[in-house]
Amino acid sequence: MSTFNVELKKIVDDSYEIETGFGLTDKLISDIKNGLVGNITKFAVVTDSIVKDLYAADILDKLKEAGYHADLFVFEAGETSKTRATKELIEDAMLEKGYRRDCCIIAVGGGVVTDLAGFTAGTFGRGVPFINYATTVLAAADAAVGGKTAVDTPLATNLIGLFNQPEKVYLDIAAWKTLPARQVSSGLAETIKHACMASKDLFDYLDEHMDEILNIDKAACEHISNENCRIKYEVVMKDERESGLREILNLGHTVGRAIETVSDYRLLHGEAVSIGLAAQARLSHKLGYMTETQRDDVIRLLKKAGLPADIPDYIDREELVKKLYTDKKVRNGQLRFVIQKGIGGVVEFESGVFALKIDESTAREIIYEM
Amino acid sequence: MSTFNVELKKIVDDSYEIETGFGLTDKLISDIKNGLVGNITKFAVVTDSIVKDLYAADILDKLKEAGYHADLFVFEAGETSKTRATKELIEDAMLEKGYRRDCCIIAVGGGVVTDLAGFTAGTFGRGVPFINYATTVLAAADAAVGGKTAVDTPLATNLIGLFNQPEKVYLDIAAWKTLPARQVSSGLAETIKHACMASKDLFDYLDEHMDEILNIDKAACEHISNENCRIKYEVVMKDERESGLREILNLGHTVGRAIETVSDYRLLHGEAVSIGLAAQARLSHKLGYMTETQRDDVIRLLKKAGLPADIPDYIDREELVKKLYTDKKVRNGQLRFVIQKGIGGVVEFESGVFALKIDESTAREIIYEM
Numbered sequence: 001m002s003t004f005n006v007e008l009k010k011i012v013d014d015s016y017e018i019e020t021g022f023g024l025t026d027k028l029i030s031d032i033k034n035g036l037v038g039n040i041t042k043f044a045v046v047t048d049s050i051v052k053d054l055y056a057a058d059i060l061d062k063l064k065e066a067g068y069h070a071d072l073f074v075f076e077a078g079e080t081s082k083t084r085a086t087k088e089l090i091e092d093a094m095l096e097k098g099y100r101r102d103c104c105i106i107a108v109g110g111g112v113v114t115d116l117a118g119f120t121a122g123t124f125g126r127g128v129p130f131i132n133y134a135t136t137v138l139a140a141a142d143a144a145v146g147g148k149t150a151v152d153t154p155l156a157t158n159l160i161g162l163f164n165q166p167e168k169v170y171l172d173i174a175a176w177k178t179l180p181a182r183q184v185s186s187g188l189a190e191t192i193k194h195a196c197m198a199s200k201d202l203f204d205y206l207d208e209h210m211d212e213i214l215n216i217d218k219a220a221c222e223h224i225s226n227e228n229c230r231i232k233y234e235v236v237m238k239d240e241r242e243s244g245l246r247e248i249l250n251l252g253h254t255v256g257r258a259i260e261t262v263s264d265y266r267l268l269h270g271e272a273v274s275i276g277l278a279a280q281a282r283l284s285h286k287l288g289y290m291t292e293t294q295r296d297d298v299i300r301l302l303k304k305a306g307l308p309a310d311i312p313d314y315i316d317r318e319e320l321v322k323k324l325y326t327d328k329k330v331r332n333g334q335l336r337f338v339i340q341k342g343i344g345g346v347v348e349f350e351s352g353v354f355a356l357k358i359d360e361s362t363a364r365e366i367i368y369e370m
Numbered sequence: 371m372s373t374f375n376v377e378l379k380k381i382v383d384d385s386y387e388i389e390t391g392f393g394l395t396d397k398l399i400s401d402i403k404n405g406l407v408g409n410i411t412k413f414a415v416v417t418d419s420i421v422k423d424l425y426a427a428d429i430l431d432k433l434k435e436a437g438y439h440a441d442l443f444v445f446e447a448g449e450t451s452k453t454r455a456t457k458e459l460i461e462d463a464m465l466e467k468g469y470r471r472d473c474c475i476i477a478v479g480g481g482v483v484t485d486l487a488g489f490t491a492g493t494f495g496r497g498v499p500f501i502n503y504a505t506t507v508l509a510a511a512d513a514a515v516g517g518k519t520a521v522d523t524p525l526a527t528n529l530i531g532l533f534n535q536p537e538k539v540y541l542d543i544a545a546w547k548t549l550p551a552r553q554v555s556s557g558l559a560e561t562i563k564h565a566c567m568a569s570k571d572l573f574d575y576l577d578e579h580m581d582e583i584l585n586i587d588k589a590a591c592e593h594i595s596n597e598n599c600r601i602k603y604e605v606v607m608k609d610e611r612e613s614g615l616r617e618i619l620n621l622g623h624t625v626g627r628a629i630e631t632v633s634d635y636r637l638l639h640g641e642a643v644s645i646g647l648a649a650q651a652r653l654s655h656k657l658g659y660m661t662e663t664q665r666d667d668v669i670r671l672l673k674k675a676g677l678p679a680d681i682p683d684y685i686d687r688e689e690l691v692k693k694l695y696t697d698k699k700v701r702n703g704q705l706r707f708v709i710q711k712g713i714g715g716v717v718e719f720e721s722g723v724f725a726l727k728i729d730e731s732t733a734r735e736i737i738y739e740m
Contacts, residue, residue, distance in 0.1 A: 006599075008382075008385045009384075010384075012381075014379075014380075015375065015377045017374070017376070095525040123489075125529055126531045160494065165376075
């Protein structure tokens, strides 16, 4: 027997910039001209059937005008497109059009587009650079920081994917104006989550400026967008591989994910998370980590954002309780919740442990109350 | 407009050990017991329909005996299984059996298995650890170092994949005894390539000990296995992202890859590379980088290993010339070859440039000579 040591210790710099603004397509083109992705001249613009005409076609035209080789790759809008099959279709279309390792992918759209395109970029030619041009409130709060890309499979959401960092992220607030009001509200659920878990100041800001935000006021939206990035970054930076601290981003997601599935996607992701946030606030109050006023403040803010804070009548409560066990935080068959502490914090049960074991009976009690 | 900087500079240590020996299944189990992959207790053993009964089932039994949770995931042997569809089948089977992020994949087999399983591990739960237990001569030379994993698509070989480093690699020389002689010879083509491009000593060793190697003599095989790792590591370590130097591993692959496709896979990969090595040796001699003796020595060594050094009669020469243009080294429609310099070196045309532009007429001339 003999052994050979392959030494592969190195410094990796995946740093990138997030730019928030009103209409950033020209800035994107000028950044590319100024070397954002080196001397790459081929761009695959990946988008969905809704965003295509709103933004992606415009970006494509501007790339071509600037002398770049570019093509659009469009898939049907919606969460049900976030699959390995769609990834395969994009790959085959790119190969068909002669794209190889010397290209860059530009994802233009919401979370489904950025998740799917970021994953595709990570495995195309064993990794090509990608840029996120995010057009939704949810993508601004959720997809801009963290590097999580993935697709769903029949048996699991977001379980096949990669940690893959973009070259740059653009958060175009002007694009939020094209969103239906229900989508704007849904997108705000993750922002409210960030406030609940990490910033009383952001919570108060949301409370005071909710009308401006819902009307896509530039200053207010830029402010919450930056706060979202800052809060998520602080959590993610400290725990890139999602071992401990990053679990706090799961606040509200235990009931949220479960009810999203049980509703058969009648509830949007943010609406489901909103109900989940209300559920954990009730749980937190019951366990003594929040006052009654704090609990009610959370529920009131969710409603102010146009979000539901109660479980709809059509949801089978027992099915929901059962579904909680598919949560990724479950260990050895035991439910675990992240729990808010007051406004702007979470409970750290032991050093580095942020998910508390909760009895099924306690979870059921909350669910039947709502 | 406002910007937020996501700082993600960090030290990454992907170092791992390659262990070469005769029968390493017990060592694998004891390494796992001793914490090779931390406290993981769930193992997905991925293998093909041939290696299953030879090695994988044994490893599965030993894992279970040692108290671990383990399952076999078997796909049909052969290059045609190296697809996204097979990856998807493995993923779904793993999810179905309850595998999530807390598992490790053990790849047991040749290059197809290690490529496919390594890629699957890289995207399962956004990355789980994997171990390579390589059972072929080719995998020992090719897959042990470099971290390249991939699948083929109808339009491109090895273009969808990842750079993903294993936790450890086992090169089991005892397993080579189960290979047909043609597979052993084919596997040696990459070893001869390593000698041609980087080591006159290895070239001479192969020349002197070819009979022992073909009879799977333990000492001789361990020696060439270690030399393979060392040479490939030195190239790969200096150029992990395949920008310049790593191109020298393409020696013999311009004609090799093309003829493999044109033969419709009647030629094994190593046989095709062997013909490609002979082709570039002829080219090198013609261009003045090798003497006639050196050229003939290369061809003689290939034949001694039981490999072809001429283009079979059934190959359409013009189709082969045309196929050269699908090589990944082609730039702006111009053929580019890596060229051997004497025995044990390659030509560096400019600093960091190891692929030389070759006129189609020159390439055609060589091909018609062979």
